[in-house]
Amino acid sequence: xxxxxxxxxxxxxxxxxxxxxxxxxxxxxxxxxxxxxxxxxxxxxxxxxxxxxxxxxxxxxxxxxxxxxxxxxxxxxxxxxxxxxxxxxxxxxxxxxxxxxxxxxxxxxxxxxxxxxxxxxxxxxxxxxxxxxxxxxxxxxxxxx
Amino acid sequence: xxxxxxxxxxxxxxxxxxxxxxxxxxxxxxxxxxxxxxxxxxxxxxxxxxxxxxxxxxxxxxxxxxxxxxxxxxxxxxxxxxxxxxxxxxxxxxxxxxxxxxxxxxxxxxxxxxxxxxxxxxxxxxxxxxxxxxxxxxxxxxxxxxxxxxxxxxxxxxxxxxxxxxxxxxxxxxxxxxxxxxxxxxxxxxxxxxxxxxxxxxxxxxxxxxxxxxxxxxxxxxxxxxxxxxxxxxxxxxxxxxxxxxxxxxxxxxxxxxxxxxxxxxxxxxxxxxxxxxxxxxxxxxxxxxxxxxxxxxxxxxxxxxxxxxxxxxxxxxxxxxxxxxxxxxxxxxx
Numbered sequence: 001x002x003x004x005x006x007x008x009x010x011x012x013x014x015x016x017x018x019x020x021x022x023x024x025x026x027x028x029x030x031x032x033x034x035x036x037x038x039x040x041x042x043x044x045x046x047x048x049x050x051x052x053x054x055x056x057x058x059x060x061x062x063x064x065x066x067x068x069x070x071x072x073x074x075x076x077x078x079x080x081x082x083x084x085x086x087x088x089x090x091x092x093x094x095x096x097x098x099x100x101x102x103x104x105x106x107x108x109x110x111x112x113x114x115x116x117x118x119x120x121x122x123x124x125x126x127x128x129x130x131x132x133x134x135x136x137x138x139x140x141x142x143x144x145x
Numbered sequence: 146x147x148x149x150x151x152x153x154x155x156x157x158x159x160x161x162x163x164x165x166x167x168x169x170x171x172x173x174x175x176x177x178x179x180x181x182x183x184x185x186x187x188x189x190x191x192x193x194x195x196x197x198x199x200x201x202x203x204x205x206x207x208x209x210x211x212x213x214x215x216x217x218x219x220x221x222x223x224x225x226x227x228x229x230x231x232x233x234x235x236x237x238x239x240x241x242x243x244x245x246x247x248x249x250x251x252x253x254x255x256x257x258x259x260x261x262x263x264x265x266x267x268x269x270x271x272x273x274x275x276x277x278x279x280x281x282x283x284x285x286x287x288x289x290x291x292x293x294x295x296x297x298x299x300x301x302x303x304x305x306x307x308x309x310x311x312x313x314x315x316x317x318x319x320x321x322x323x324x325x326x327x328x329x330x331x332x333x334x335x336x337x338x339x340x341x342x343x344x345x346x347x348x349x350x351x352x353x354x355x356x357x358x359x360x361x362x363x364x365x366x367x368x369x370x371x372x373x374x375x376x377x378x379x380x381x382x383x384x385x386x387x388x389x390x391x392x393x394x395x396x397x398x399x400x401x402x403x404x405x406x407x408x409x410x411x412x413x414x415x416x417x418x419x420x421x422x423x424x425x426x427x428x429x430x431x432x433x434x435x436x437x438x439x440x441x442x443x444x445x446x447x448x449x450x451x452x453x454x455x456x457x458x459x460x461x462x463x464x465x466x467x468x469x470x471x472x473x474x475x476x477x478x479x480x
Contacts, residue, residue, distance in 0.1 A: 055387070055395060055411055062403050075470065085468035093417050093446055093465075095476045100350065100442050101410065102358025111478040120480070127480035140358055145401045 012066040012132040014041045016125070017056060019049050019084070022073035022114045029118030037122035038129040041069070048072065050083030054094045057108055061141045067107050067132035071124065074112040084112070103140050106131040149264055149331035150197045153236060156262055156328050158192035166234035166260050170208045172201040179270065179287035179296070183208060197236065199289050199307060202269050204423040206244030206379035209235045213254045214382070233259050238266035239320035240423035243456030244379035246324060247419055250456075250463060253382065263326025265334035268307075268315030270294070272428060275310045279303065313437060314424040317342045324457060343445045349438060361439075365406045367432040374426035374436060375412060380419040387411065413439050418447050418464035421456050 018024050024045045030037065046052060049072030060068045070091060078084040091110045099105040109128050113121050157169045173184035173194045181200040185208070186192060216231040223229075237245060242261060249256060270289075279298065286297040292307045308316075315321075319339035323329070349357065372388065375381045387395045388408055396411065397404040413420075413436065420440045427437050447453045450473055451464040 054414055058407050058410055059395075062407055075474075082468060085470070085472070086465065088472055088474065089451065089465055089468055090417075092450055092473060092476050093443065094414065096446050097410075097414060097439075097443060099354070100357065101361040101439065102354050102356075104354060109478045110476060111480075123480040124478065127478065141403050141406060143397070143401060143403045145399060 010137055012040050012129055012137075013064065014067040014069060014125075014128060014132060015044060015060040015065040016041045016069040016071060016128075017044045017046060017049075017052055017060075018070075018113075019051075019072035019079075020045055020047050021079035022077065022112075023071040023121065025115035026113045026117050026121040029115065030121045031118075033118050035118055035122040037125040040129045040132075041125050048078065048080050048083035049087035049091075050078075050080065050085075052087060052090075054090060057094065058098075058141070061103070061107060061138060062143050064138070064142055066135070066138045067109065067128060069109045069111065069124070069128050071111045071113045071121075074114055077114060104135050106135055107138060150195070152330045153197050153262060153264060154192045154195050156330060157186060157195055157234065157236075158189045160234050160260060160262075160328075161186065161189040161192065166232045168212065168231075169195070169234035169236070169262070170205045170212070171195040171236040171262075172197060172203075172205075175200070178284045179275070179289070179294070180272075185212075195236070197264055199268065199270050199311075201238075202272065202312075202425070202428050203377065204241050204244055204379050204421075204425040205235050205237065206241050206248060207377060207382075207425070209233050209245065209259055210248055210253055210379065210382050213258055217254075231258065234262055235259055236262045236264060237323055237326065238264050239318065239322055239324065240266075240314075240421045241379075242323040242325050243320055243421040244423065246456040246459055247380055247421070247463075248382070249459065250461070260328070261323065261326045262328050262330060263323030265323075265331050266315075266318075266321045267334050268311040268318065268321070268337070269424075270307070270310050271312035271315075271424075273433060274312070278305055278310050312424045312428065313345075314422045314427070317344070318422075319454075320421075320457065325459060343441065345438060346441050346445050349442075362402070362406070364435045364438075365409050366402060367434050368405050368409060369432055370405055370408060371431060373429040373431065374434075377425040377429040378416075379423070379425070380416060380421075381412070409434075409436075409439075413443065416440055417443050418451070418453055418455050420444055 057068045072084045098108050111124050160166045169186045172181040174196055175182040179200050212233050220228045282298040284296045288295050294307055296303045318337045321334045396408050447464050453464040
């Protein structure tokens with residue numbers, strides 16, 4: 001990913017780390033329903049947002065992602081009952097911390113999207129892509145070697 | 146503090162003589178003037194070695210954990226019927242007791258494995274500030290008298306106030322008295338300027354994103370990744386640390402600056418609800434990286450979001466291992 005240069009043809013690359021039970025199924029629904037959304041996103045499917053190590057987000061940014069999106073089940077709807085509650089605590093800290101050290105807040109985004117919300121999934125991806133496009137190519141924390 | 150030192154020696158002697166503890170972890174006089182170094186006392190006769198004053202820097206909870214876990218490992222080779230318990234006595238001021246609380250909450254050992262010798266604390270001398278105050282001269286002798294420090298250097302004598310060389314974390318310390326203890330030694334220490342705890346973090350938050358990033362990269366570019374901060378930290382006790390993990394490799398080991406930044410980001414982020422602001426990492430850092438600025442932010446956020454202060458009481462639950470249904474959600478993106 002790191003070979004993308006900030007040229008005229010630059011397109012944001014977004015890594016979306018999503019949970020298997022809600023958002024991944026939501027993305028599936030968006031696909032089945034033929035809802036259009038920007039192709040800038042790469043989905044990574046994990047069992048649950050609670051499974052996501054904050055390191056994954058930092059690593060994605062280091063390896064050249066322009067933005068990272070984390071999405072899981074709405075609070076109270078977790079397949080594992082409380083995975084997204086603990087994730088929420090973790091990521092509320094992480095989001096504040098990353099912007100504290102000086103990484104633009106919109107590079108790391110968090111949202112909820114259930115299996116029936118194909119429309120919302122498309123909206124989220126559109127929104128995130130727009131926000132990251134405004135920020136331009138990531139320069140901070142990106143490995144150059 | 147003279148008084149505290151005497152009582153501490155007596156108590157340690159008694160505990161060792163009565164075989165209530167196998168080892169007492171404390172401080173002894175260092176080889177350089179105005180320094181103290183950790184000491185492990187197993188013989189009641191050696192209890193006079195213990196010192197306690199403003200020169201005691203390191204958080205001893207680290208050693209308590211090390212000794213107990215090493216002992217537990219060693220016991221695996223012993224027949225079950227011959228296994229012995231090891232009880233460790235720890236000289237603990239406020240921050241040390243908080244670290245012990247965290248280790249206990251995280252079920253690292255039983256409460257019976259440690260005997261806490263709680264001592265009051267007026268703050269310790271920051272070695273870096275001390276060297277600055279000496280202006281490049283070498284201390285040959287030194288002593289602390291009340292709130293004054295007298296140092297003899299080759300060029301002559303110097304005197305300065307103790308409060309000018311106290312470590313930053315001590316000046317705004319909220320817990321300078323033990324939060325738990327088995328043996329209480331001395332009277333309570335007077336409160337510090339705890340209301341100014343987050344002053345620096347607040348000021349840093351007001352800077353622009355670019356300024357904050359510039360400061361972060363500047364500080365992290367000093368880091369030589371000696372991992373002294375990790376080794377000194379009482380909350381860093383994983384058997385295999387993520388920096389050394391290779392399957393999969395978490396953090397790159399190259400000299401590339403983002404590898405260092407990621408290492409520091411992640412190590413500090415592991416301190417959510419676990420950093421007691423004891424200043425051990427800052428004091429051991431050979432390059433003078435301003436770690437406290439970043440650790441304190443996590444502390445502030447944990448307080449704001451979860452009303453949690455690390456290690457403040459045994460009843461608390463670590464903030465990231467619990468949740469509330471109405472936790473703040475303002476960071477969630479809603480298109």
